[in-house]
Amino acid sequence: MVVASVDNLADERSKAQFDVGAMKIVWAGSKHVFDVTDRMARIVASDPEFRKDNRTTLGRKELFKNTLRKMAHVVKRANELRLTEEEASKLRFFVDEPGYLDLHWGMFVPAIKGQGTEEQQEKWLPLASRMEIIGCYAQTELGHGSNVQGLETTATFDPKTDEFIIHSPSLTSYKWWPGGLGKVSTHVVVYARLVSGGQEHGIYGFIVQLRSLDDHTPLPGIIIGDIGTKFGSGAYNTMDNGFVCFNRVRIPRNHMLMRFCQVTREGNVCLSDVPKQMVYGTMVYVRQTIVSDASWALSRAVCIAVRYSAIRRQFGSQDRGIETQVLDYKTQQSRLFPLLASAYAFRFVGEWLKWLYADVTERLQANDFSTLPEAHACTAGLKSLTTSVTADAIEECRKLCGGHGYLCSSGLPELFAVYVPACTYEGDNVVLLLQVARFLVKTVSRLAAGKKPVGTTTYMGNAEHLMQCKSSASSPEDWLKPSVVLEAFEARAFRLAVACARDISKFSTPEAGFAELSIDLVEAAIAHCEVIVVSRFIEKVQQDIPGDGVKEQLQILCFIYALHLIHKHSGEFLSTGCITPEQATLANEQLRTLYGQVRPNAVSLVDAFNYTDHYLGSALGRYDGNVYATLYAQALRDPLNDTVVPDGYEEFIRPVLKQTMRLSRL
Ligand SMILES: CCCCC/C=C\C/C=C\C/C=C\C/C=C\C/C=C\CC/C=C/C(=O)SCCNC(=O)CCNC(=O)[C@H](O)C(C)(C)COP(=O)(O)OP(=O)(O)OC[C@H]1O[C@@H](n2cnc3c(N)ncnc32)[C@H](O)[C@@H]1OP(=O)(O)O
Numbered sequence: 036m037v038v039a040s041v042d043n044l045a046d047e048r049s050k051a052q053f054d055v056g057a058m059k060i061v062w063a064g065s066k067h068v069f070d071v072t073d074r075m076a077r078i079v080a081s082d083p084e085f086r087k088d089n090r091t092t093l094g095r096k097e098l099f100k101n102t103l104r105k106m107a108h109v110v111k112r113a114n115e116l117r118l119t120e121e122e123a124s125k126l127r128f129f130v131d132e133p134g135y136l137d138l139h140w141g142m143f144v145p146a147i148k149g150q151g152t153e154e155q156q157e158k159w160l161p162l163a164s165r166m167e168i169i170g171c172y173a174q175t176e177l178g179h180g181s182n183v184q185g186l187e188t189t190a191t192f193d194p195k196t197d198e199f200i201i202h203s204p205s206l207t208s209y210k211w212w213p214g215g216l217g218k219v220s221t222h223v224v225v226y227a228r229l230v231s232g233g234q235e236h237g238i239y240g241f242i243v244q245l246r247s248l249d250d251h252t253p254l255p256g257i258i259i260g261d262i263g264t265k266f267g268s269g270a271y272n273t274m275d276n277g278f279v280c281f282n283r284v285r286i287p288r289n290h291m292l293m294r295f296c297q298v299t300r301e302g303n304v305c306l307s308d309v310p311k312q313m314v315y316g317t318m319v320y321v322r323q324t325i326v327s328d329a330s331w332a333l334s335r336a337v338c339i340a341v342r343y344s345a346i347r348r349q350f351g352s353q354d355r356g357i358e359t360q361v362l363d364y365k366t367q368q369s370r371l372f373p374l375l376a377s378a379y380a381f382r383f384v385g386e387w388l389k390w391l392y393a394d395v396t397e398r399l400q401a402n403d404f405s406t407l408p409e410a411h412a413c414t415a416g417l418k419s420l421t422t423s424v425t426a427d428a429i430e431e432c433r434k435l436c437g438g439h440g441y442l443c444s445s446g447l448p449e450l451f452a453v454y455v456p457a458c459t460y461e462g463d464n465v466v467l468l469l470q471v472a473r474f475l476v477k478t479v480s481r482l483a484a485g486k487k488p489v490g491t492t493t494y495m496g497n498a499e500h501l502m503q504c505k506s507s508a509s510s511p512e513d514w515l516k517p518s519v520v521l522e523a524f525e526a527r528a529f530r531l532a533v534a535c536a537r538d539i540s541k542f543s544t545p546e547a548g549f550a551e552l553s554i555d556l557v558e559a560a561i562a563h564c565e566v567i568v569v570s571r572f573i574e575k576v577q578q579d580i581p582g583d584g585v586k587e588q589l590q591i592l593c594f595i596y597a598l599h600l601i602h603k604h605s606g607e608f609l610s611t612g613c614i615t616p617e618q619a620t621l622a623n624e625q626l627r628t629l630y631g632q633v634r635p636n637a638v639s640l641v642d643a644f645n646y647t648d649h650y651l652g653s654a655l656g657r658y659d660g661n662v663y664a665t666l667y668a669q670a671l672r673d674p675l676n677d678t679v680v681p682d683g684y685e686e687f688i689r690p691v692l693k694q695t696m697r698l699s700r701l
């Protein structure tokens with residue numbers, strides 16, 4: 036059955052004022068990436084092994100086994116099709132299900148590459164890349180996560196046997212959370228306190244074998260399992276996040292990852308002259324990938340909400356004629372279009388961050404560590420900003436879809452449940468923003484000493500102007516001038532950072548000031564991260580962009596992104612004196628105009644994400660708009676509808692009805 040709603044999307048598509056094909060390439064990053072992504076998405080969508088529409092109805096055991104089958108199928112298909120690394124990781128991505136492969140390829144392998152010596156890489160990487168071993172990354176403990184220096188697990192060198200003894204001294208020291216650890220991994224990189232000659236030498240990574248390669252049973256001294264069911268149905272429960280306790284497990288000395296610190300046969304600890312934070316390198320790498328992933332999750336939710344808002348009609352007709360598409364309501368637009376703009380903003384900042392990460396990596400290889408603090412601040416801050424916004428946005432998209440958004444068949448509840456831990460893993464978002472704030476306060480105090488800021492803090496070099504400037508916006512159109520927008524963002528961020536630095540100096544110690552002012556510091560950090568996103572978006576739309584109308588659409592989205600933030604944080608823009616209340620009103624007026632300009636292009640702007648119906652996994656977001664028939668078909672497939680009279684009728688419904696009948700006769 037095809038209902039009238041299908042026409043709505045065709046109609047919407049005919050209104051597009053830009054070349055959707057060209058926008059697809061911009062979104063993908065290049066024609067090559069588009070081709071690879073498109074091909075891999077279609078392979079997954081057309082393979083029944085990768086079916087995912089039954090996930091929320093499976094019990095934990097079935098669900099987990101189902102994921103094991105899919106991960107094995109990914110490996111099989113990657114080999115059969117002789118996929119490159121780029122293609123294989125896209126294929127795995129579109130399977131759209133957390134699984135041990137992510138931790139193996141995304142953390143275990145990078146940890147060895149980043150922290151292992153050349154010799155260690157030669158030994159372990161071939162085993163890992165052929166998947167003769169499966170690895171994970173165990174840093175977090177039951178009692179310690181954010182505070183890495185507080186980890187309790189010990190790795191004590193025994194010079195008699197030339198081994199390390201890996202030990203969990205307490206319940207709180209059990210490793211707890213690592214993905215892939217609970218049931219699958221054969222090996223792990225464990226982070227532990229290095230102890231040699233009776234002295235502690237800091238936290239380092241150690242490769243430990245967990246399970247037999249013959250029968251998968253835990254090796255002696257290892258107690259291991261899954262930590263239990265997590266939030267939401269389906270969602271992250273496909274992953275075996277695990278616990279492990281080490282009872283004096285012995286590993287050879289050369290299983291310590293020794294790129295930055297070597298322990299000799301005699302137990303001497305030799306530190307190389309690189310910053311000790313290099314041991315945190317895997318986290319920096321993964322944080323950078325999480326920023327790119329945020330735009331995927333956000334755009335997916337927005338795609339569902341935009342298409343459904345074009346289909347859904349409510350009110351607007353007094354005589355039972357055609358009702359108004361909810362996408363036409365300004366309130367719907369004001370909640371949805373900033374999220375659409377944010378998806379594009381995060382896509383571009385994610386691409387830029389990839390570049391920054393590659394640049395820093397190249398410098399580190401040449402022993403230039405000067406850009407490491409900035410790389411840490413950018414990856415930490417943008418990870419925090421983009422994941423927090425994305426998690427909130429998925430929930431907002433659910434509400435934008437009304438009641439049907441609450442159905443699992445909308446795809447949004449599971450997307451939220453699977454995405455929301457991104458605000459916690461790879462560093463709690465508040466903890467990471469405090470790292471950014473620390474970097475900002477340092478930068479501000481160095482300004483006073485005449486040190487020129489570089490990279491993303493270059494704008495702070497314009498200190499005198501940023502402290503005094505008043506916005507020149509005197510009409511709504513002025514808010515379409517990149518220089519006007521950027522100045523407001525930079526002035527707000529700088530003034531907030533300077534106020535924090537000034538107020539901290541009033542306390543007896545910087546630590547006391549930092550602790551007391553942490554709420555303000557987090558706000559200053561967010562403001563700085565928003566400068567980065569806005570300026571990268573502006574830079575992007577100032578480039579040559581091929582395709583009819585593509586650049587114009589991106590400019591509209593860029594200003595929506597910036598102006599909705601001015602509206603959202605108007606308190607800060609006003610209290611720091613960067614803009615006046617009248618200018619805030621003008622910005623809002625411009626924002627309303629921009630919503631009107633996006634409206635006819637909204638469906639095509641989400642089509643540009645090029646998502647298959649399989650990847651979207653949503654009755655509401657289908658490409659053909661056939662929403663109601665799909666909702667009905669999926670309802671009929673629910674296990675509860677397997678029988679007309681439910682299980683439990685005889686036991687629990689009939690007796691109640693009989694009892695009621697008896698009562699009514701009294
Ligand atoms: C064949 C088929 C193939 C298919 C392919 C398959 C798969 C696809 C492949 C890949 C998938 C890709 C990726 C996805 C992978 C995984 C993602 C999915 C799931 C997520 C799994 C989650 C994992 C985890 O969560 S791991 C655990 C993460 N834990 C944390 O993040 C802890 C957070 N805490 C910290 O980072 C630190 O404790 C702290 C808060 C930063 C504080 O550290 P501390 O040492 O105490 O420092 P401070 O005193 O605050 O600062 C001292 C000094 O150091 C500077 N600093 C801090 N951190 C860093 C850093 N990272 N780098 C550089 N510098 C740093 C800090 O600024 C300060 O400097 P200063 O002294 O100058 O001020």
Ligand SMILES: Cc1cc2nc3c(=O)[nH]c(=O)nc-3n(C[C@H](O)[C@H](O)[C@H](O)COP(=O)(O)OP(=O)(O)OC[C@H]3O[C@@H](n4cnc5c(N)ncnc54)[C@H](O)[C@@H]3O)c2cc1C
Pocket residue numbers: 138172173174175179180181182211212213214271276456459460461462463464465466469
């Ligand atoms: C789905 C998932 C997958 C994971 N996968 C892995 C994995 O593969 N490997 C691994 O090692 N770990 C993994 N983790 C663990 C994860 O990295 C930690 O949970 C994360 O780093 C947060 O640490 P925590 O749990 O100790 O939070 P806590 O630090 O206990 O946070 C609790 C609260 O305290 C606040 N807080 C903490 N410190 C401060 C501070 N200094 N100032 C202000 N507020 C503070 C936080 O903001 C938060 O609100 C995973 C976690 C999840 C949810």
